[in-house]
Amino acid sequence: MKVQFKAKIPKEAKYIKDNEDSFRWSEKFGFAVLSDGASESFAAKVWSNLLVKKFLHTTTMDDAFLASIHEVYEDEINYQDLSWSKQAAYLRGSFATILALWENLEKTEVTVVAVGDSIAVLCKDNLSVDSFPYHESEEFTQRPKLLSTIPRHNEFLHSQDFLNTHQIRWPVDTTTHILLMTDALGAWCLKRIEENDPEWLSLLDLRNTPDFRKLVIKERKSGRMKIDDTSLLVLSF
Amino acid sequence: MYTSQITRSNPSAILFLIDQSGSMTDHMPAGTSKAQYVADVLNRSLYELTVRCTRSDGVRDYFHVGVLGYNSIGIVNGFSGELNANLMHPISEIESNPLRVEERIKKEPDGAGSYYEFKLKFPIWFEPRAEGGTPMQAALVRAAEEISQWCDDPNHMDSFPPTILHITDGESTDGDPEELAKQLQKLSTSDGQVLLFNLHLSSQNTDPILYPADEAALPNQYSKMLFRMSSPLPKQLITYAKDKDLAISNESRGFVFNADAISIVDFFDIGSKAIQVG
Numbered sequence: 001m002k003v004q005f006k007a008k009i010p011k012e013a014k015y016i017k018d019n020e021d022s023f024r025w026s027e028k029f030g031f032a033v034l035s036d037g038a039s040e041s042f043a044a045k046v047w048s049n050l051l052v053k054k055f056l057h058t059t060t061m062d063d064a065f066l067a068s069i070h071e072v073y074e075d076e077i078n079y080q081d082l083s084w085s086k087q088a089a090y091l092r093g094s095f096a097t098i099l100a101l102w103e104n105l106e107k108t109e110v111t112v113v114a115v116g117d118s119i120a121v122l123c124k125d126n127l128s129v130d131s132f133p134y135h136e137s138e139e140f141t142q143r144p145k146l147l148s149t150i151p152r153h154n155e156f157l158h159s160q161d162f163l164n165t166h167q168i169r170w171p172v173d174t175t176t177h178i179l180l181m182t183d184a185l186g187a188w189c190l191k192r193i194e195e196n197d198p199e200w201l202s203l204l205d206l207r208n209t210p211d212f213r214k215l216v217i218k219e220r221k222s223g224r225m226k227i228d229d230t231s232l233l234v235l236s237f
Numbered sequence: 238m239y240t241s242q243i244t245r246s247n248p249s250a251i252l253f254l255i256d257q258s259g260s261m262t263d264h265m266p267a268g269t270s271k272a273q274y275v276a277d278v279l280n281r282s283l284y285e286l287t288v289r290c291t292r293s294d295g296v297r298d299y300f301h302v303g304v305l306g307y308n309s310i311g312i313v314n315g316f317s318g319e320l321n322a323n324l325m326h327p328i329s330e331i332e333s334n335p336l337r338v339e340e341r342i343k344k345e346p347d348g349a350g351s352y353y354e355f356k357l358k359f360p361i362w363f364e365p366r367a368e369g370g371t372p373m374q375a376a377l378v379r380a381a382e383e384i385s386q387w388c389d390d391p392n393h394m395d396s397f398p399p400t401i402l403h404i405t406d407g408e409s410t411d412g413d414p415e416e417l418a419k420q421l422q423k424l425s426t427s428d429g430q431v432l433l434f435n436l437h438l439s440s441q442n443t444d445p446i447l448y449p450a451d452e453a454a455l456p457n458q459y460s461k462m463l464f465r466m467s468s469p470l471p472k473q474l475i476t477y478a479k480d481k482d483l484a485i486s487n488e489s490r491g492f493v494f495n496a497d498a499i500s501i502v503d504f505f506d507i508g509s510k511a512i513q514v515g
Contacts, residue, residue: 012246018294043293077293084358085332088284089291091345091357143480152346227242 001030001103001110001235004177007209008231009216011039020044020096021182021231022052030103030110031056032233036118036182038095038146039228042086046076047094047149055100061113066147066154073149093150099180103172107237110178113167117144119186121193122170123177126201128193132168137191140183172237177204180235184228188219204234239471241397241428243299249397250325250387251286253279253304254380255315256405261367263406265495266442272365274438275404279304279315279363282402287332298327303383307376309369309410316362324383335360373409377417381424388426398429403466404436407459418466429471434491435463445496448478450488460494467492 003025010019020037022045033052037044054069055061073094082090097116103109112120114133117140122130134140145156156162170178181189185203192200206212212232219225243249261272269277283302290299303325304315314321319334343357384399401421424431443456448470452461467490470478478485 012244014246040289042291046293083332084338084360085287085291085296086293087358088288090293091355092288141476223240227244 001027001032001107001172001237003027003032003233004236005206005212005232005234007206007212008229009209009213011227011229018045019229020048021229022048023180023231023233024052024056025233026056029057030107032101032180032235034097034099034118034180034182034231034233036097036116036229036231038097041094041096042089042092042149043073043077043094044096047073047147048096051096051098051147055098059102059111059113061098061115061157063151063154063157066151066157070149070151093148093153095146095148095153097144097182098147101178101180101235103237108171108173109169110172111167111169112178115166116146117183117186119181119183119190121179121181121186121189123179123204125175126177126204128200130168130170131190133166134186134190137187137194140187140190144183174237176237178235178237179203180231180233182229182231184226185216185230185232188225191224203232206232206234238429239397239473241395241426243397245297245299247396248299248301248327248393250301250303250384250393250399252325252380252384252399252401253282253302253315254376254401254403254405255279255304255306256371256373256376256403257306257308257315257366257368258371258406258408258410259308259368260371260406260408261365261438263440265438265440270365270367271406271438271440272367276363276365278404278436280359280361283331283362284360287328290328291332296329296332298329300328301325301387302328302331304363305376305380305383306366307372307379308367309372312372312376312379320362325387331362332360335362336364337361370410371405371408372411373405373414374411374417377414377421381417381421384421384431385424388424388431393426395427398426398431399424400432400434402434402436403463404438405463406438407463413462415462415466422468430468432468432471432491433466434493435467436493437463437495439495441495443495446492446494447483447496448485448489449492449494450486450490455494460492464490464492 008021010016023034025032033055035048035051037048050069097118099118100113119134120132189200290297306315338358338360340356341359344352347353437460452464455461470489
């Protein structure tokens with residue numbers, strides 16, 4: 001697996017450091033992880049960063065694993081020193097998506113695990129073949145489940161069909177590309193595919209961040225892309 | 238229309254318009270005075286709005302907020318202390334300047350079928366106040382002046398349009414306010430017209446009503462008038478409200494009778510996604 005392109009564009013140009021998307025990858029181990037911290041969270045950036053850091057080398061998503069991440073999160077916050085509004089926001093929690101992908105040892109297949117509305121799009125020979133966990137742009141209007149710092153919000157992880165609904169396997173070969181995207185770009189990409197608009201293919205040709213920024217800003221201005229932190233990883237095999 | 242995203246570069250505005258007339262000493266069916274109810278609604282709305290804008294690194298100014306109180310003494314800035322100098326304030330200034338911060342005990346489910354209690358700091362910005370008449374027309378004119386100025390600011394021209402939350406028992410003493418309310422709703426940014434929400438407080442022992450679609454079922458002439466003065470809910474707000482499980486139809490208006498108005502604060506999408514709070 002190779003990371004052919006990766007970039008993130010902040011929601012507001014003035015606040016680059018507040019970009020709450022995070023991603024990491026390891027070509028050596030065939031892993032890539034993306035997370036979108038929900039803006040309306042106390043510490044979305046910290047939480048999404050911790051999630052990708054810890055998810056980079058795991059294939060398990062359970063209570064114990066989340067608890068270990070939560071412990072580090074708690075260490076970064078001193079509740080008693082917070083202002084009244086920060087205490088209240090802290091108690092409501094932080095939320096983030098996770099989109100993790102890893103190759104099997106034979107490098108013939110990838111497993112994708114997704115919680116929330118960050119999506120992966122599978123392309124073969126420059127054609128979109130599948131997407132996960134959403135298949136239609138309309139799905140982005142729903143309220144996604146997210147991983148939270150408040151354990152009771154993560155109860156959906158205990159569902160018996162969790163793996164059936166949150167995990168998929170895709171075959172890969174040298175003609176394969178996989179796009180990992182946060183929601184604004186994901187919704188835009190699926191919409192372009194639905195409308196047979198070839199503009200989404202430009203994502204596969206991106207080689208530098210300024211070109212990606214130009215595309216995102218143009219699409220935001222046209223109203224076709226939601227103004228949100230926007231991240232993309234393009235993987236080739 | 239009503240699609241502009243609320244960001245720090247593109248904030249929106251909320252103006253609370255508060256009836257502080259003598260009739261607000263009357264009691265609600267549950268026993269509290271209308272004035273006390275208003276103070277509670279205001280304090281909780283500001284709390285909710287502020288917390289929604291708070292991050293680990295501080296309070297983000299997604300909103301400018303003001304309060305206009307009115308009675309026969311005049312139409313005045315409803316804030317005291319530091320906040321009394323100007324009418325509209327970035328939400329971070331509201332956060333920093335409550336009159337006092339109280340400690341309250343809150344119960345939350347512990348995830349194992351039980352509850353745990355903890356102390357929560359709760360700021361107070363307003364005390365109940367009630368005296369004199371109800372110059373609703375004059376109050377709407379003043380609100381229009383302030384909101385017009387906000388919309389004319391080049392920094393706000395493309396913002397999500399301001400929302401006015403008017404809390405009253407509806408008994409205007411300076412004439413019929415309906416036409417003025419319509420004029421007020423004609424003010425706009427490039428993203429749409431000003432939204433006027435009315436919260437009607439009544440001593441009448443009738444079930445609360447939230448966001449009705451017509452006036453037929455409303456209990457008295459004041460409710461019906463305030464319903465007609467209220468903005469139809471834009472499609473985007475209806476979507477968010479439905480998402481939060483509020484019973485709302487496509488014809489609903491921003492009118493609430495004897496009910497909590499906190500849900501109005503929840504209408505605004507200031508995040509990248511709705512979160513599963515609660």
